[in-house]
Amino acid sequence: MTRLLLIVALLFPALAMAGTLQPLAADGIAALLKPPAHGERIIALWALDCAYCEPNLEALAKLQRAHPRDIELVIVTTDSIGRRQAIEARLQRMKMDGYPNRAYAEATTERLNFLLDPSWGGETPRVLVIRADGSRLGISGELAPAQLRKIR
Amino acid sequence: MRRLMIALLCLLSSVAFAHDGMHMEMPKSPALGASAAFDSHGRLYVVDAAEGHVRLRHSDDDGRTLSAPMPVNAVAERIYSEGENRPKIAFGPHDELYASWSQPRAAPWTGFVRFARSVDGGEHFSPPITVHHDRAEITHRFDAMAVDGHGRIVIAWIDKRDLEAAKAAGRPYEGAAVYYSWSDDGGRSFMAERKLVDHSCECCRIALARLPDGEVAAFFRGIYGDNIRDHAFAVLHTDDRAPRVERATFSDWHIAGCPHHGPGLAIGVDGVRHAVWYEASHGPAIWYGQLDPGQRPRQLLKLAGAGASHADVAARGRTVWVVWNQVGAEGYRLMLRSSNDNGAHFGAAREIATSTGAAGSPQLLQKDGHAFVAWNTASGFRLIRVTP
Numbered sequence: 001m002t003r004l005l006l007i008v009a010l011l012f013p014a015l016a017m018a019g020t021l022q023p024l025a026a027d028g029i030a031a032l033l034k035p036p037a038h039g040e041r042i043i044a045l046w047a048l049d050c051a052y053c054e055p056n057l058e059a060l061a062k063l064q065r066a067h068p069r070d071i072e073l074v075i076v077t078t079d080s081i082g083r084r085q086a087i088e089a090r091l092q093r094m095k096m097d098g099y100p101n102r103a104y105a106e107a108t109t110e111r112l113n114f115l116l117d118p119s120w121g122g123e124t125p126r127v128l129v130i131r132a133d134g135s136r137l138g139i140s141g142e143l144a145p146a147q148l149r150k151i152r
Numbered sequence: 153m154r155r156l157m158i159a160l161l162c163l164l165s166s167v168a169f170a171h172d173g174m175h176m177e178m179p180k181s182p183a184l185g186a187s188a189a190f191d192s193h194g195r196l197y198v199v200d201a202a203e204g205h206v207r208l209r210h211s212d213d214d215g216r217t218l219s220a221p222m223p224v225n226a227v228a229e230r231i232y233s234e235g236e237n238r239p240k241i242a243f244g245p246h247d248e249l250y251a252s253w254s255q256p257r258a259a260p261w262t263g264f265v266r267f268a269r270s271v272d273g274g275e276h277f278s279p280p281i282t283v284h285h286d287r288a289e290i291t292h293r294f295d296a297m298a299v300d301g302h303g304r305i306v307i308a309w310i311d312k313r314d315l316e317a318a319k320a321a322g323r324p325y326e327g328a329a330v331y332y333s334w335s336d337d338g339g340r341s342f343m344a345e346r347k348l349v350d351h352s353c354e355c356c357r358i359a360l361a362r363l364p365d366g367e368v369a370a371f372f373r374g375i376y377g378d379n380i381r382d383h384a385f386a387v388l389h390t391d392d393r394a395p396r397v398e399r400a401t402f403s404d405w406h407i408a409g410c411p412h413h414g415p416g417l418a419i420g421v422d423g424v425r426h427a428v429w430y431e432a433s434h435g436p437a438i439w440y441g442q443l444d445p446g447q448r449p450r451q452l453l454k455l456a457g458a459g460a461s462h463a464d465v466a467a468r469g470r471t472v473w474v475v476w477n478q479v480g481a482e483g484y485r486l487m488l489r490s491s492n493d494n495g496a497h498f499g500a501a502r503e504i505a506t507s508t509g510a511a512g513s514p515q516l517l518q519k520d521g522h523a524f525v526a527w528n529t530a531s532g533f534r535l536i537r538v539t540p
Contacts, residue, residue, distance in 0.1 A: 049235075049355055050410040051261060090260070107184075107510040107530060110461060110479040118458045121436035123411045140432065141379070141407035 020097055021088055023081045023105030029115045032074065032102075035134045039070030040152060043116070045126040047078050048086060052142045056125040057096050059143055064099075067152060076102045076116075078109055078124065127151070184512035185238030186533065188526035190519045191247045197274065198526070198533055199239040199251055204228030206239045206253050208274045214524065215535025224268050224277045230256045232263065232293060236357040236414055238512070240297045242305070249274050250305055250339055252283070254293035261354075263293030265309045269339035283307050283333055283342045290316050291328060294414075296358040301366015305339050306388050308332035308358050308370050314350055327375040328354045334390050348386055349397040351375040357414030363387065364423050371400065371417040371427055371443065379408045383415055383429055385445040398445035403431040416464040417443075418472070418516075426472050426495055428455070428463035438463045438476055442495055451495050456487065466516035466523055470494040473523045473538060475504075475514045483508040486527055488538060505536050 024032070032043065044060045046053035057075060064073040075096055077087055081103035091097040104112050113122045117138050120126050129137040129151050139147050186200035196211040198218065205228055207221035224239075232254040233239060239253040249270040254263045265283040270276055284292050291312035298306050311331040318325035330348040335341060353373035363369050367387050374384040376399060385400040415429035425443035430436070438460045441449025455463065455474055463476035472491040477484055478501075486505040489498045509530025517524045523538040 047410065047412075048260065049412070051354065052409045056409075108479075108483070109510065110459075110477065111481070111483060111510075114459050114479050115481060119435050121411075121413065121430060121432050121458075121461060123407060123409050123413065123432065125409050141409035144408075 021081065021084055021091070021101045021103055024076055024102035024112070025105040026108075026112060026115055028102075029112070032076075033116070033130060035130055036072055036132050038132045039067070039072070040132070041072045041074060041130045042151065043128040043130070044073060044075045045078060045116070045124060045128065046075065047124045048083065048090060049079075050124040053125040054094050056127070056142045057094060059148060060127065061096065061099070063148060063152060071152065074100045074102065076104075078104055078113065078122070080107065081105045183233040184510055184528045184530070185233040185235065186512055186526070186528040187238055187241045188515060188517060188533075188535070189241050189243060190517055191243050191249075191273075193247070194519050196517075196535060197241055197249065199224065199241045200528065200533075201231040201233035201239055201253065204230065206231060206251055206268075208241075208249075208251070209533075210274065211535070214519075214537065215526075215533065218533060222274055224251045224270075225266070225280045226277075229266075229280075232256055236355060236412055236513075237294055240295060242297050242299050244299055244305070244338060245303045247273065248338060250297065250299070251277070252295045252297045252307055254295050254309070256293075257289050259289055261291050261312075262289050263291060265292050265295040265307060267305075267307065267339060267342070271338075278339070281342070284309070284311070284331065284345045286311075286313055286345065288313060288316065291354070292331070294355070294357055296360045296370070298360035298362060298368045300334075300362060300368045300390065303338070304390055305335040305342075306332060306360065306368040306390070307334070307342070308348065308360065308372075308388060310352060310354060310358070311345075311347075312354075314347070325350075326379065327351045330358065330370070330372060332370070332388050334388075346395070348388065348395050349374065349384065352384075353381055353411065353414075355410040355412050359415050359417035359427075360388075361417040361419045361425075363419055364421055369417070369419065369425070371415050371425075373411065373414060373429075374399065379406055381405050381407055381411060381431070383427075385425065385443050400427070400443045400445045400449065401429055401431070401439075401441070402448050403433050403439070405431040405433040407432070413461065418465045418467045420467045420494070422494075424467070424494060426465050426467050428465045428474055428476075430461065430463070436460065440465070440474055440495065440498065453498060455489055455498070456501065460487070462513035464514055464516045466518060467495075468518060468521060468523070471523075472498075473516055474498070475516055475525050477511055477514060478503075484511040484529070486511070486514055486525060486536065488525070490538070504538065505534065507531065
C-alpha cells in the first residue's frame with residue numbers, strides 16, 4: 001500500500017503540469033468579456049493552423065510583462081480542446097504555457113467566434129482588448145508596432 | 153486511507169484521459185468538411201472523412217437517405233477534413249469518380265495532396281497517389297479539383313516550396329504559392345506540377361470553375377504589397393501557354409494573418425464570371441461581383457455582413473444563386489439570395505435551413521435545372537432543394 005501511495009505521489013508533479021489548457025464554451029464567454037476591475041484584459045485568439053499567431057502571442061506577452069499589474073493576458077485557441085496534445089505542445093514550444101490558456105470546447109466554432117466578437121469573421125490572429133471602462137478594441141492580423149501602442 | 157487512494161486514482165485517471173491525445177488527433181466522429189456532386193444519372197455522391205478514411209456515400213432520393221459509407225482509401229491515413237480543407241469529389245465524362253484530399257504530415261502546416269479514382273461508381277477505388285512530384289515535408293494542401301472539357305483532371309493547391317527556398321536563402325517571401333497539375337490519363341498519373349503564382353494566401357480554399365471553352369479557371373486569395381489580401385483570377389492552361397494571373401478584387405483588406413476564408417466561382421455559358429468572396433476591411437462582409445480581371449469587379453454587391461461566412465455561387469442561364477452560412481448567438485442559418493437577370497439584381501436574403509449544431513461550408517449543386525445546397529451539419533448531411 002505504501003509503495004502504491006509512493007508511486008501515486010511521484011506521479012503528482014506531472015499531474016500538476018497537466019491541464020493548464022482549460023475549455024471555453026458559450027456559457028463561459030460572458031465571464032471572459034466582463035470588464036476587468038482595472039487596466040485591460042487582452043484576449044489573444046490564435047489557431048494551430050496560423051503561422052502569424054506565434055509572433056503575435058510573443059508581442060502580446062512582451063506587452064503584458066511590461067505592464068504586469070495592468071494587463072491580464074488570456075490566450076484562446078479556436079481549435080477544439082479535443083486537440084489538447086497538439087495545442088499544449090505548441091504552447092510549450094512558444095513558451096506561452098505559463099499564461100491562462102483556453103481552447104474551444106464546442107464544435108460550433110463560428111458561433112463562439114460571433115459570441116466573443118460579432119465584428120470578427122474568424123481570421124487569426126485576432127486580439128480583443130477589454131478595458132476596465134467597458135470599451136473594447138478588436139484587431140485582426142499580426143500587430144504592427146502602431147497597433148500595439150493602441151492597446152496600451 | 154482507502155478514500156484518499158480512491159481520490160488520488162480518480163485524479164490520475166482524469167489526467168490520463170487529458171493526455172490521450174493521439175486518438176483525438178484523428179477524430180472518430182466525422183468532421184464537417186464534406187463535398188457533394190451529382191453524377192450524370194442524378195445520383196448524389198458525398199465524401200467526407202472519418203477515422204482516417206475518406207468515405208463515400210450515395211443517395212438516389214436527393215439526400216433523404218444515404219448509402220452505408222464505402223472507404224475511398226483502404227489504408228487509413230491522416231486527412232484534413234475541417235474548415236477550408238475538405239475532401240473533394242468530381243466526375244469524369246463517363247461518370248468516373250475522382251476523389252482528392254490533403255493529408256497532414258508530421259510537422260505543423262505540412263501536407264500532401266492525395267488522389268484516388270473509381271471507374272465502377274465507387275465500388276472500388278485505386279490506391280491513393282500523391283499528386284505532386286515534389287515530396288518535401290512542407291505545405292502542399294488546400295487541394296481543389298475540377299474536370300475540364302477534355303476530361304483532364306485539374307488539381308490546384310497551396311504550396312510552400314518557394315517560401316522554404318526563400319527562407320533557406322535568407323530572403324523574405326510573403327505567403328505561399330499556388331501550384332497545379334493535371335492528369336491526361338483519367339487519374340492514373342499526374343503531370344509534373346506547374347507554379348501558377350507566388351504570394352498566395354496560405355490558408356484559404358481555391359475556387360475552380362470551367363470556362364465555356366472547357367478550360368478550368370481558378371479564383372483564389374493572393375497577397376498584394378504589404379499583406380493586402382485580395383483575390384486573383386487565372387486560367388489553368390494545360391498546354392504551353394504561360395499562366396496569366398490577374399488581380400480581380402480590390403477590397404484592400406490588410407491582414408498579416410490567416411483569413412481561413414476562400415472564395416467561390418461559377419462561370420456562365422456566356423462566360424460571365426460570377427464570384428463571391430469574404431473580406432473585412434470595414435468589418436466582415438461577403439461580396440458578389442462579376443470578375444473582370446485586372447479591373448474592379450462589375451455588379452459589385454455586399455451580400456451580407458457580420459456573422460456571414462463561406463459563400464458559394466452557381467449560375468444557370470440567367471439565374472444566379474448565392475448561399476452562405478449566417479451565424480448568430482442561436483446557431484447557424486443557411487441563407488440564399490438569387491438573381492433572375494444574370495446577377496444585375498438580387499432578391500432579399502432568405503433563410504432556407506437552420507442548425508443549432510455546427511455546420512460546414514454550403515455547396516451549391518445543380519440537377520435537371522434545379523439548384524440544391526449540400527450542407528453538412530452536426531446532425532447529419534442535408535441536401536436542400538432551392539425553390540424559386
